[in-house]
Amino acid sequence: MNNNSKKNISSQKISTAQIIHIANLAAIPITKVEEEELRLAFEQTLNTIAELQSVDISNIEPTHQVTGFENILREDKVNQENMFSQKEALKNAKETHAGYFVVPRVLTHE
Amino acid sequence: MKTIKTNKNEYQLICGIEIHAELKTDSKMFCGCKNDPFGAKEPNIYTCPVCLGMPGGLPTANKKAIEWTIKVGLALKCKINLFSKFDRKNYFYPDLPKAYQISQYDIPFCFDGVLETSYGPVKITRIHLEEDTGKLLHKVINGKKVSLIDFNRSGVPLIEIVTEPEIYSPEQAKEYGKKIRQILRYLEVADCDMDQGGMRLEANISLAKIDQENLPNYKVEVKNINSFKFAEQAISFEMIRQAKILDNDEIPVQETRGWDSNKSMTFSQRSKEDAEDYRYFPDPDLPPIRFSRENVDFIEQSLPELPANIASRWFEEYKVEERYSAQLITDIQSANLIEESFNLLINDSLTPNQLASAIVNKKIDISRENKASNIITTFKSLFQLDDVSQDEILKKINIVLSQNSDAVKKFQTGETKVLGFFIGQTARLIGKKVDANLLSTLIIQELNK
Numbered sequence: 001m002n003n004n005s006k007k008n009i010s011s012q013k014i015s016t017a018q019i020i021h022i023a024n025l026a027a028i029p030i031t032k033v034e035e036e037e038l039r040l041a042f043e044q045t046l047n048t049i050a051e052l053q054s055v056d057i058s059n060i061e062p063t064h065q066v067t068g069f070e071n072i073l074r075e076d077k078v079n080q081e082n083m084f085s086q087k088e089a090l091k092n093a094k095e096t097h098a099g100y101f102v103v104p105r106v107l108t109h110e
Numbered sequence: 111m112k113t114i115k116t117n118k119n120e121y122q123l124i125c126g127i128e129i130h131a132e133l134k135t136d137s138k139m140f141c142g143c144k145n146d147p148f149g150a151k152e153p154n155i156y157t158c159p160v161c162l163g164m165p166g167g168l169p170t171a172n173k174k175a176i177e178w179t180i181k182v183g184l185a186l187k188c189k190i191n192l193f194s195k196f197d198r199k200n201y202f203y204p205d206l207p208k209a210y211q212i213s214q215y216d217i218p219f220c221f222d223g224v225l226e227t228s229y230g231p232v233k234i235t236r237i238h239l240e241e242d243t244g245k246l247l248h249k250v251i252n253g254k255k256v257s258l259i260d261f262n263r264s265g266v267p268l269i270e271i272v273t274e275p276e277i278y279s280p281e282q283a284k285e286y287g288k289k290i291r292q293i294l295r296y297l298e299v300a301d302c303d304m305d306q307g308g309m310r311l312e313a314n315i316s317l318a319k320i321d322q323e324n325l326p327n328y329k330v331e332v333k334n335i336n337s338f339k340f341a342e343q344a345i346s347f348e349m350i351r352q353a354k355i356l357d358n359d360e361i362p363v364q365e366t367r368g369w370d371s372n373k374s375m376t377f378s379q380r381s382k383e384d385a386e387d388y389r390y391f392p393d394p395d396l397p398p399i400r401f402s403r404e405n406v407d408f409i410e411q412s413l414p415e416l417p418a419n420i421a422s423r424w425f426e427e428y429k430v431e432e433r434y435s436a437q438l439i440t441d442i443q444s445a446n447l448i449e450e451s452f453n454l455l456i457n458d459s460l461t462p463n464q465l466a467s468a469i470v471n472k473k474i475d476i477s478r479e480n481k482a483s484n485i486i487t488t489f490k491s492l493f494q495l496d497d498v499s500q501d502e503i504l505k506k507i508n509i510v511l512s513q514n515s516d517a518v519k520k521f522q523t524g525e526t527k528v529l530g531f532f533i534g535q536t537a538r539l540i541g542k543k544v545d546a547n548l549l550s551t552l553i554i555q556e557l558n559k
Contacts, residue, residue, distance in 0.1 A: 064392040
């Protein structure tokens, strides 16, 4: 999916801003120390992956799947046995109310 | 075409619409949980590890939901991707337990379709299939502002129909939405209950100067529109709001706005820049889907005659006006029943168009339990007049006229539209069915005495 030129990737640096952005998207708070740790870890990972860029893939279709399976579908049937009762569904919730999961308010406008 | 003129400029609306509709399969999209979020008596009673996003939950796609998506695509004259797949759309929100939504990114099931409206064709960019999220309720509990989550809706099959930015007036947007709903209901794949959120509209709205050739370099997305009237109002509101900003040589902020139906205005929800980074990638849990041309042809053959086609045929064969057929063609059974009733009026003095009008305005029962012959009997009885003597009618006319001397004066000074009022009043006083033309003649006769 990435069309960047091959050469650039191995020397690509990850910025602290990118780390903060990714952490934000995942809604995971991180400390300054973790920012730097993650930045280095990401760089290392990308540089390892970048070795793949030396392979010529110009004539190869993108791989979406490695199983080789296709059309694994199910009929439209309700599977009663697999369904949780309300009590089971809520069992691991930190907080519940009247059968609902409860989380801090997320709405910005009221 | 609808333009908006200010002191400085004239602008043209450029609008694209996204419609989400929940498919009414028996089970959910990727698990066997019951798909009935609106019928559920309690929250969180139709869930399992898959739709609660628990580790190890393995999704399997619902075959019927895929076939129905293709059916909708064919009804909207789309091309079908014979090879398709599901992708993960990653974002973080409490109604999305996996922190990604299974959707379709670059290979939707359907693309390049069109829907005709009376204002011109609307090109359909794509139709893809995804899963719905849980439902959030915002409450204050024990003095704390919280959101409550019900996952009965999590994983319900949801189709998204996206148009090109080729909708040029609020009225066209409304008609487009209504036609999509009519088709989805007619195909019996979705109930499209807008109050409950079974069908949701989003409009991407921008304005171009009337002589501008390029598309505008911004767009404002209005979400949470749960009626066609609100869609029309929200677009009209945005046209005025954006024209003011553009007149000041500024560009409206690219953002998501909501529609506040109490205040009849849109409001800013969140700025868009951060949110658009969904990091799509193919879902490794779901193998791709490949159709043969024959599979698609088979689905195409199962399509019923579509509402637009029936409406034009009814006009040609029975002279039934579109304003009635638009309301009458809601499902296959009643459309067939109505057409059967039209056929009973061949060589009759009463016309199918009168019947169509009566069904719409007088609410004749067209449910599947009724029979065509009963419909005709009910219809004809509407035209049967009671036996009322002319003396009796004249007596009642004079009572009405004596009680409404102001209106009589109005009539005599040329305000003839009060005639309708006299007819209505007299008919009510008589309490029986009398010929409105006769009433009108007699009232004029009395007024001119």
